Amino acid sequence: MTYAVYTLGCKVNQYETQALETLLRERGFRPAESKADVVIVNTCAVTAESGRKSRQAIRRLQGQNPGALTVVCGCYSQLEPEAVAALGADIVFGSGDKHALADAIEKALPAVMVDDPFQRRAFEPLPAGAVSGRTRAMLKIQDGCDNFCTYCVIPYTRGRVRSLPLEACAAQAAQLAGEGFAEIVVTGIEIASYGKDLPGKPGLADAVEAIAQAAPHVRVHLGSLEPTAVTEAFCRRLAALGNVCPHFHLSLQSGCDDTLRRMHRKYDTAAFLAVCGRLRAAFPGCALTADLICGFPGESEADFAQTLAFLERCGFFYVHAFPYSVRPGTKAAAMPGQLTREEKEARVRRAGEVIARLQRAYLAGCVGKALPVLFENAREGHGDNYCPVRIKEQAVRGTVENVRITAVDGDVLLGEVTNRPEPIANTGEKV
Numbered sequence: 001m002t003y004a005v006y007t008l009g010c011k012v013n014q015y016e017t018q019a020l021e022t023l024l025r026e027r028g029f030r031p032a033e034s035k036a037d038v039v040i041v042n043t044c045a046v047t048a049e050s051g052r053k054s055r056q057a058i059r060r061l062q063g064q065n066p067g068a069l070t071v072v073c074g075c076y077s078q079l080e081p082e083a084v085a086a087l088g089a090d091i092v093f094g095s096g097d098k099h100a101l102a103d104a105i106e107k108a109l110p111a112v113m114v115d116d117p118f119q120r121r122a123f124e125p126l127p128a129g130a131v132s133g134r135t136r137a138m139l140k141i142q143d144g145c146d147n148f149c150t151y152c153v154i155p156y157t158r159g160r161v162r163s164l165p166l167e168a169c170a171a172q173a174a175q176l177a178g179e180g181f182a183e184i185v186v187t188g189i190e191i192a193s194y195g196k197d198l199p200g201k202p203g204l205a206d207a208v209e210a211i212a213q214a215a216p217h218v219r220v221h222l223g224s225l226e227p228t229a230v231t232e233a234f235c236r237r238l239a240a241l242g243n244v245c246p247h248f249h250l251s252l253q254s255g256c257d258d259t260l261r262r263m264h265r266k267y268d269t270a271a272f273l274a275v276c277g278r279l280r281a282a283f284p285g286c287a288l289t290a291d292l293i294c295g296f297p298g299e300s301e302a303d304f305a306q307t308l309a310f311l312e313r314c315g316f317f318y319v320h321a322f323p324y325s326v327r328p329g330t331k332a333a334a335m336p337g338q339l340t341r342e343e344k345e346a347r348v349r350r351a352g353e354v355i356a357r358l359q360r361a362y363l364a365g366c367v368g369k370a371l372p373v374l375f376e377n378a379r380e381g382h383g384d385n386y387c388p389v390r391i392k393e394q395a396v397r398g399t400v401e402n403v404r405i406t407a408v409d410g411d412v413l414l415g416e417v418t419n420r421p422e423p424i425a426n427t428g429e430k431v
C-alpha cells in the first residue's frame with residue numbers, strides 16, 4: 001500500500017507526520033510515487049487561514065488520488081471533525097494518538113476518533129527523527145499548553161502540558177546522533193513549560209542538557225521559546241554545553257505593554273528586553289527571531305507604533321509577522337475593537353518594512369565572520385545562527401563546514417569554506 005501526505009502548521013506537526021510515516025513504514029506502507037492508496041492531511045488550526053488551507057489540501061489530495069482512503073488528523077480536525085467528515089474523509093483523528101491512527105490506516109477502518117484533549121495526561125512516545133535525508137531531526141519533548149493566551153486556540157486542541165521524561169530525551173538524542181543526524185531541533189507546543197507534569201519537575205534547561213550531553217557532536221537547536229523561560233541560569237547552563245545553536249526564536253507577539261496584558265502574556269517589554277540582553281551576553285552575536293501578531297483587538301495606532309519601535313530596540317534578525325486571526329471560543333474573539341482585514345494586513349506590511357531593515361543589518365554584521373554551516377545540499381545550508389549560507393565550491397549534504405562569510409546576496413550569506421570545524425558542531429567563531 002502507498003501513501004501521500006501533506007502537513008500544515010508548526011514544527012510539532014511536521015515531527016508528528018514524520019513519526020506517523022515511520023509507524024506506517026513499520027506496517028509495510030511506502031510513499032507513493034504516483035497515485036496513492038491512502039492520502040493523509042495533518043491539519044493546522046492556529047489561524048482561520050490555516051483551517052481554510054487544511055480544507056483545500058484535503059480536496060486537492062482527494063482530486064489527485066481518486067478512490068484513495070482519505071485520512072485527516074491534527075489540530076483543525078480536532079476542533080472541527082464534522083467539517084472534515086463532510087469533506088468525505090474516511091478516517092478523522094485529532095491531534096493525539098498517532099499509534100491508533102496508524103492502526104486504523106492499516107486496517108482501512110473508516111472512523112471518527114476525536115478525543116477530549118483536556119483528558120490527555122501522558123506524553124505519547126513517538127519514533128524520533130526524520131524519514132528522509134540526514135541533516136536535521138526533530139525531537140519533540142513536550143505537548144500541550146496551560147497558558148491560555150487570549151488569542152490562542154491551541155490549548156483547546158492540544159490539552160494540558162505533558163512532557164517526555166529526561167531519560168527518554170537523552171535516549172532519543174543518542175539514537176539520532178547514532179543515526180548520523182548533524183542537528184537536533186528541540187520542539188514542543190510550549191517547551192518553556194517542559195517538565196511541570198513530571199516527578200521532580202525538571203525544567204527546559206534540564207531537558208536541553210540531557211539532549212546536548214547525549215549527542216555531544218550534534219548541534220542542538222531550540223524551537224520557539226516563551227521569554228519567561230530565559231533566566232540567567234538558563235542562559236549560563238545552555239552556553240556551557242557548547243553545542244547549543246546561537247539562534248533563539250522568541251514569542252514576542254506585541255511590543256506594547258497594554259496589548260501584551262490584554263493578550264494575557266506573562267511578561268512586559270522591559271522583561272523581554274532583559275531576555276534579549278541575557279541571550280546576547282551568553283551567546284555573543286546570536287540571532288534572535290520572533291513572532292508578532294499585528295492588529296490584535298483594540299491595538300491602536302499608537303500601540304502599533306510602540307511595537308515597531310520595540311522591534312528596532314530588540315535588533316531581531318527576523319520577525320514572523322502575521323495578522324491577528326479571530327479564533328472562535330477564545331477571549332480575544334469577543335473583545336471590542338476588532339480591526340478589519342485590510343487594517344491588519346496594512347500593519348503586517350508596515351512591520352515587514354522594519355523587519356527587512358533589521359534583517360539586512362544582521363546579515364551585514366556577519367560579513368568577515370566564520371560560521372559552522374550545516375549543508376542541506378552541495379552549495380546551500382544554514383549557519384548555526386540559522387542564517388542561510390551559499391558557497392561556490394561543493395560540500396557534502398548533511399556535513400558541517402566552517403564558512404567564512406564574504407558578502408550578502410539578498411537574504412542569503414555568501415562565503416567560502418575555510419576548514420572543517422571541531423567535532424562539536426558550533427565551536428567555530430561566532431558572529
Ligand code: SF4
Binds near residue numbers: 147153154226
Ligand atoms: S503560550 Fe499562548 S500562544 Fe503559545 S500555545 Fe500557549 S496559549 Fe498559545
